[in-house]
Amino acid sequence: QLLDDLIAFFTPKHLAGQHVLVSAGPTYEAIDPVRGITNLSSGKMGFAVARAAREAGAEVTLVAGPVGLAAPRGVNRIDVKSAQDMLDALLPLAERSTIFIATAAVADWRVASPAAQKIKKEGSGQPPQLSFSENTDILATIAQGPRAKAGRLFCVGFAAESEDLLLNAKAKLLRKQVPLLVGNIGPDTFGQDHNALLLVDAEGSLALPRAPKLVLARTLIREIAARMARQ
Amino acid sequence: QLLDDLIAFFTPKHLAGQHVLVSAGPTYEAIDPVRGITNLSSGKMGFAVARAAREAGAEVTLVAGPVGLAAPRGVNRIDVKSAQDMLDALLPLAERSTIFIATAAVADWRVASPAAQKIKKEGSGQPPQLSFSENTDILATIAQGPRAKAGRLFCVGFAAESEDLLLNAKAKLLRKQVPLLVGNIGPDTFGQDHNALLLVDAEGSLALPRAPKLVLARTLIREIAARMARQ
Numbered sequence: 001q002l003l004d005d006l007i008a009f010f011t012p013k014h015l016a017g018q019h020v021l022v023s024a025g026p027t028y029e030a031i032d033p034v035r036g037i038t039n040l041s042s043g044k045m046g047f048a049v050a051r052a053a054r055e056a057g058a059e060v061t062l063v064a065g066p067v068g069l070a071a072p073r074g075v076n077r078i079d080v081k082s083a084q085d086m087l088d089a090l091l092p093l094a095e096r097s098t099i100f101i102a103t104a105a106v107a108d109w110r111v112a113s114p115a116a117q118k119i120k121k122e123g124s125g126q127p128p129q130l131s132f133s134e135n136t137d138i139l140a141t142i143a144q145g146p147r148a149k150a151g152r153l154f155c156v157g158f159a160a161e162s163e164d165l166l167l168n169a170k171a172k173l174l175r176k177q178v179p180l181l182v183g184n185i186g187p188d189t190f191g192q193d194h195n196a197l198l199l200v201d202a203e204g205s206l207a208l209p210r211a212p213k214l215v216l217a218r219t220l221i222r223e224i225a226a227r228m229a230r231q
Numbered sequence: 232q233l234l235d236d237l238i239a240f241f242t243p244k245h246l247a248g249q250h251v252l253v254s255a256g257p258t259y260e261a262i263d264p265v266r267g268i269t270n271l272s273s274g275k276m277g278f279a280v281a282r283a284a285r286e287a288g289a290e291v292t293l294v295a296g297p298v299g300l301a302a303p304r305g306v307n308r309i310d311v312k313s314a315q316d317m318l319d320a321l322l323p324l325a326e327r328s329t330i331f332i333a334t335a336a337v338a339d340w341r342v343a344s345p346a347a348q349k350i351k352k353e354g355s356g357q358p359p360q361l362s363f364s365e366n367t368d369i370l371a372t373i374a375q376g377p378r379a380k381a382g383r384l385f386c387v388g389f390a391a392e393s394e395d396l397l398l399n400a401k402a403k404l405l406r407k408q409v410p411l412l413v414g415n416i417g418p419d420t421f422g423q424d425h426n427a428l429l430l431v432d433a434e435g436s437l438a439l440p441r442a443p444k445l446v447l448a449r450t451l452i453r454e455i456a457a458r459m460a461r462q
Contacts, residue, residue: 034417068299132358186265
C-alpha cells in the first residue's frame with residue numbers, strides 16, 4: 001500500500017480536476033430468486049482503470065456489478081446487480097462527471113418475466129422457456145445525452161468480442177457515437193490479470209499489446225487525457 | 232490461522248478415518264463464450280462443511296463451482312464450472328469416499344446449444360431464444376449408485392428452497408433416496424455468512440436455528456457422525 005501511494009504520488013496528474021465515472025464487472029439478470037444470467041467479466045479491467053484514473057489525479061466513482069474485488073483506494077464505489085440497476089446508478093452520476101469509461105459487460109437482455117418462486121424441475125417435466133427483453137443501452141444513452149453532446153462528458157466504450165475485433169470495435173464506435181472505443185477479446189481477458197487492447201477512434205486504431213491490466217489502464221488514461229487536451 | 236489450528240486440534244475426531252467428499256458453490260452453464268446462467272450460491276456453506284469435516288479428522292475433497300473463496304486448510308480442492316464438469320469430477324471421487332455431502336447449487340438445466348461465438352444484439356433485432364436440456368441429477372446418481380446402496384457411502388443432500396421448506400425437503404429426501412437431507416431457504420442463505428438449517432431424515436426433522444455457517448457446519452458434521460454410528 002505504501003508502494004501504491006508512492007506510485008500514485010509520482011504519477012503525472014493528467015486528470016487533475018476531472019470527475020471520472022467508471023462502470024465495471026458483469027451484470028446479473030434474475031431468472032428466479034436463486035438463478036440468473038451473468039457473464040465471465042471479472043471487473044479487473046474496470047477496477048484497474050478506476051485506479052489509474054485516481055493515480056492521475058481525478059475524482060473517481062466506480063459503479064460495479066457483482067464481483068469479489070476490493071475497490072482501489074480513494075475511489076467511491078457503488079455496487080449494483082442488474083443492467084437496470086447499473087443504468088439507474090450511472091445516470092445521475094454522469095450529470096456531474098467529465099469522463100465516463102464504460103468497461104462493464106452489461107447484459108444486452110433481461111429475462112422478460114422473472115419467476116417470484118424458484119422454478120422447480122419436478123413440475124411438468126419440461127425445461128423452462130425463457131423469453132427476453134432488450135435492456136437499455138447504457139453507453140449509447142449516456143454518450144448521446146445532452147451533456148456528452150455538449151462536449152462536457154468524454155465517453156469511452158469497451159467492446160468485448162469473440163472475433164473480428166477491429167471490425168466490431170469500429171462498428172460499435174459509430175453505433176454508440178463515442179470518441180473512443182476500446183476493443184478486447186472477451187474469452188482472452190475475462191478473469192485474466194493480463195489483457196491486450198485495441199483503441200479505435202475516428203482517426204484509426206492503436207494496439208496496446210498484451211500486458212498487465214493496470215499497465216494497460218495507465219496507458220489508456222494517458223490516451224484519454226491526450227485526446228481531451230486536443231479537443 | 233494459529234487459532235484455527237487450535238480449534239481443529241481440540242475438535243473431537245468424530246470422522247477420523249473417513250473420506251469426505253463435498254460439492255460446493257454454484258455451477259455455470261455457458262450460453263455463449265462470454266455469457267452464462269449461474270445462481271446466487273456463494274459456496275460459503277459448502278466450504279464451512281469441508282472445514283468442519285477436516286476439523287473432525289476426515290480426509291476431505293472439495294469440488295467447487297466458480298467462487299472466490301480460499302479452500303480451508305488441509306482440504307483438497309478441485310475447481311469446476313458446469314454441472315457436467317462437476318459430475319465428471321465427483322463420480323470417480325465418490326468411489327473412494329465414505330461420505331458425500333452435496334451442498335452445491337447445481338444447475339437443473341443447461342443451454343441445449345451454446346453459441347460458439349458471442350450472440351450479437353445487432354443481428355435480427357430479436358432477443359435470443361434459449362432452449363434447455365436437463366442436467367444429470369448428481370446427488371441422485373451417486374446416492375442410487377452401488378457404493379451408496381451397499382452402505383459404504385453415506386450421502387447427504389442439500390435443498391435450497393424459496394418456500395415450503397419442510398415439505399420440499401421431505402419430498403427431496405424420498406426422491407433422491409438419501410438418509411439425510413438438509414433444507415435451507417435459498418434467498419436467506421446465498422451469499423450470507425449466517426444460515427438456518429432443517430435436517431430431515433426418515434425419523435423426522437431437526438431445526439438448527441440461525442447461526443454462522445461454520446457453527447452450523449460443525450453441528451451437521453456431528454449429526455452425520457452420530458447417524459453413521461447408529462447404522
